[in-house]
Amino acid sequence: MLPPHSLLPSRMLIRSLLVAGVTSHPLLLTxxxxxxxxxxxxxxxxxxxxxxxxxxxILKNLLYNHFCAGENAREVKATIQNIKNMGFRGVILTYAKxxxxxxxxxxxxxxxxxxxxxxxxxxxxxxxxxxxRMIGDGDFLALKLTGAGEAVTTALSSGKPLPEQMExxxxxxxxxxxxxxxxxxxxxxxxxxxxxxDEVALNLMRRYNRGGVAVVFxxxxxxxxxxxxxxxxxxxxxxxxxxxIGIKLVRGAYMSTEPRHLIQDTKEGTDISYDSIAEGLIQxxxxxxxxxxxxxxxxxxxxxxxxxxxxxxxxxxxQKSRMxxxxxxxxxxxxxxxxxxxxxxxxxxxxxxxxxxxxxFAATEVYKCLTWGTLNDCIxxxxxxxxxxxxxxxxxxxEYRALKREVLRRMTNIFSS
Ligand SMILES: Cc1cc2nc3c(=O)[nH]c(=O)nc-3n(C[C@H](O)[C@H](O)[C@H](O)COP(=O)(O)OP(=O)(O)OC[C@H]3O[C@@H](n4cnc5c(N)ncnc54)[C@H](O)[C@@H]3O)c2cc1C
Numbered sequence: 001m002l003p004p005h006s007l008l009p010s011r012m013l014i015r016s017l018l019v020a021g022v023t024s025h026p027l028l029l030t031x032x033x034x035x036x037x038x039x040x041x042x043x044x045x046x047x048x049x050x051x052x053x054x055x056x057x058i059l060k061n062l063l064y065n066h067f068c069a070g071e072n073a074r075e076v077k078a079t080i081q082n083i084k085n086m087g088f089r090g091v092i093l094t095y096a097k098x099x100x101x102x103x104x105x106x107x108x109x110x111x112x113x114x115x116x117x118x119x120x121x122x123x124x125x126x127x128x129x130x131x132x133r134m135i136g137d138g139d140f141l142a143l144k145l146t147g148a149g150e151a152v153t154t155a156l157s158s159g160k161p162l163p164e165q166m167e168x169x170x171x172x173x174x175x176x177x178x179x180x181x182x183x184x185x186x187x188x189x190x191x192x193x194x195x196x197x198d199e200v201a202l203n204l205m206r207r208y209n210r211g212g213v214a215v216v217f218x219x220x221x222x223x224x225x226x227x228x229x230x231x232x233x234x235x236x237x238x239x240x241x242x243x244x245i246g247i248k249l250v251r252g253a254y255m256s257t258e259p260r261h262l263i264q265d266t267k268e269g270t271d272i273s274y275d276s277i278a279e280g281l282i283q284x285x286x287x288x289x290x291x292x293x294x295x296x297x298x299x300x301x302x303x304x305x306x307x308x309x310x311x312x313x314x315x316x317x318x319q320k321s322r323m324x325x326x327x328x329x330x331x332x333x334x335x336x337x338x339x340x341x342x343x344x345x346x347x348x349x350x351x352x353x354x355x356x357x358x359x360x361f362a363a364t365e366v367y368k369c370l371t372w373g374t375l376n377d378c379i380x381x382x383x384x385x386x387x388x389x390x391x392x393x394x395x396x397x398x399e400y401r402a403l404k405r406e407v408l409r410r411m412t413n414i415f416s417s
Contacts, residue, residue: 001350003402003405003406003409004342004343004347004349004350004402005342005346005402005403005405005406006406006409007086007346007349007350008086008342008346008406009086010410012082013403013406013407013410014407015061015062015065015066016066016339016342016399017403017404017407018062019062019066019339020396020399020403021400023386023389023390023396024389024393024396024397024400026390026393029386029389029390032386033383033386033387033390036063036379036382036383036386037383039055039059039379040379040380040383049375049376049379050374050375050376056375059375060375063382064375064378064382066338066339067337067338067339067340067371067381067382067385068096068338068370068371068372068373068378068381068382069091069338069370069371069372070372071372071373071374071375073130073134075372076093076134076370076372077134079338079370080093080134080139080370083338083368083370086349087349087352087353087366088345088349088366088367088368089138089333089365089366089367090135090137090138090139090365090367091139091140091367091368091369091370092139092140092141092142092185092335092367092368092369092370093131093134093139093140093141093371093372094131094141094142094143094144094187094369094370094371094372095127095128095130095131095371095372095373096371096372096373096377096378096380096381097373097377116163116164116165118149118151118163118166119149120148120149120150120151121149121152121163121166121169122165123149124147124148124149124169125148125169125172125173128141128143128173129172129173129176131372132173132177132180132182133176133180134372135180135182136180136181136182137180137181138181138182138183139182139183140182140183140184140185140217140335140367141173141177141182141183141184141185142185142187142369143173143184143186143187144187144189145186145187145189145193145196145197145200146189146193151163151166152166153193155196156193156196156197157192157193157196159195159196170200170204174207174208174215174216177215183214183215183216183217184204184208184215184216184217185217185219185248185303186200186201186204186216186217186218187219188218188219188220188221188252189254190257190258191224191259191262197218198230198234201216201217201218202218202234202237204216205218205238205243205244205245205246206241206243209243209244209245209246210243210244212244212299213244214244214245214246214300214301215246216246217247217248217301218234218245218246218247218248219248219249219250219305220247220248220249220250220277221250221251221252222249222250222251222252222264222273222277223251223252223255223263223264223273223274224252224262224263225262225263225264226262227273227277228273228277228287231277231286232286232287235286235297235298235300238298238300239297239298242298243298244298244300244301245298245299245300245301246300246301246303247281247300247301247303248303248305249277249278249302249303249304249305249306250305250306251270251271251306251308252270271308271310271311274306274308274311275311275314275315278302278304278311278314278315279314279315279318281300281302281330282302282315282318282319282322282330282332283318283322284328284330300330301331301332301333302330302331302332302333303332303334303335304333304334304335305335305336305369306334306336307336307337307340307341307344307392307395308344309341309343309344309347312334312344312347312348313347315332315334316332316334316348316364319332331365332365333365333366333367334348334364334365334366334367335366335368335369336366336367336368336369337368337369337385338368338369338370338371339385340385340388340389341395341399342399343398343399343402345366345368348366349366352364352366
């Protein structure tokens with residue numbers, strides 16, 4: 001059987017090898033991060049990525065194209081097509097420019113309070129509409145609500161209703177998504193805004209997840225001690241009010257800024273929490289529900305957003321064994337970020353190629369999560385990805401070795417034919 005990385009087109013393989021070569025070696029990564037940090041601050045023409053075309057070309061070809069989807073609709077659509085050609089079910093698209101980027105004084109000038117128009121929310125609304133119009137059937141639009149600016153963030157963290165402008169922007173975006181057969185993720189953020197985001201998500205799910213399928217998904221962070229309880233509460237609400245609950249399960253991305261006591265004490269604790277939530281949902285006996293009650297459990301769809309191979313394989317194997325035992329199945333989809341954890345994505349894709357059962361939910365639906373925006377818009381996103389690779393050094397090294405083996409395999413094939 002061919003290795004998972006055999007699915008990578010040659011150009012992507014070489015670029016991935018270069019990036020993994022740098023990110024898996026601390027001696028190369030540390031100066032690389034310093035350079036990226038330096039370029040992320042406003043600079044004169046020589047070190048300005050948008051004005052210095054040579055710098056722009058180097059960064060774009062080596063780094064940006066590995067992690068990001070494109071600077072405009074044409075580039076984004078080409079990247080999406082390449083990804084779908086590899087066998088991915090679709091993409092999750094998000095816009096890098098999360099706020100309007102204006103200073104407070106600029107905001108004051110452009111906010112027309114007498115008309116209740118907030119310029120940050122307006123810019124977010126336009127950016128998100130532009131994003132959803134680049135995707136289609138079966139893809140996901142990812143929304144970061146605090147990106148809509150200060151007024152929205154304040155409402156989310158104080159438990160107040162969203163400003164009317166944001167309420168109507170959200171409905172407009174969801175209607176546009178539905179008309180394009182696109183699903184919507186509400187991303188999970190820091191704990192002080194999360195109860196507000198949960199409320200918004202529940203309201204959208206009540207409204208849009210009615211036709212037996214989930215259109216809107218809320219995100220649940222496995223690293224938070226409170227998540228099993230909150231998720232159980234939402235499952236009860238979905239059952240009582242008869243809407244489909246869309247669950248995107250992540251481990252959680254805000255460890256460095258969240259109060260430590262809210263988070264599982266160890267990485268192993270987070271892993272156990274993540275896997276047991278996934279297992280309970282797949283088996284229809286989540287927390288206080290017994291197997292006998294499975295019949296009454298709410299209709300749910302599960303999206304496992306993770307780079308962790310053991311978690312992914314556990315869920316996939318559980319689904320498979322339930323399928324063979326003719327037990328009820330739920331829809332499970334999987335997603336990883338573009339440029340990261342290709343071993344996970346490609347292993348899942350390869351399993352798909354082997355599965356010929358054709359049964360409902362038998363196919364493994366795998367997605368890549370893409371961020372789009374200009375090089376300048378994406379620079380902080382690129383920095384976060386580079387830092388994440390530094391934290392996951394064992395995984396990055398394993399990825400580098402797998403890529404090197406695949407390059408050697410292809411070269412041997414060429415020379416022996
Ligand atoms: C498609 C996609 C969408 C995402 N959307 C969101 C989102 O909306 N909101 C969000 O918050 N994150 C999101 N993430 C990021 C995610 O939460 C994780 O930070 C990231 O995927 C790394 O976790 P992992 O499951 O891939 O596995 P691993 O790399 O195995 O796990 C790393 C994670 O484990 C946890 N961890 C690490 N050390 C410890 C410790 N000492 N104690 C306790 N826990 C620890 C942290 O959550 C850390 O991120 C998304 C990820 C993907 C792939």
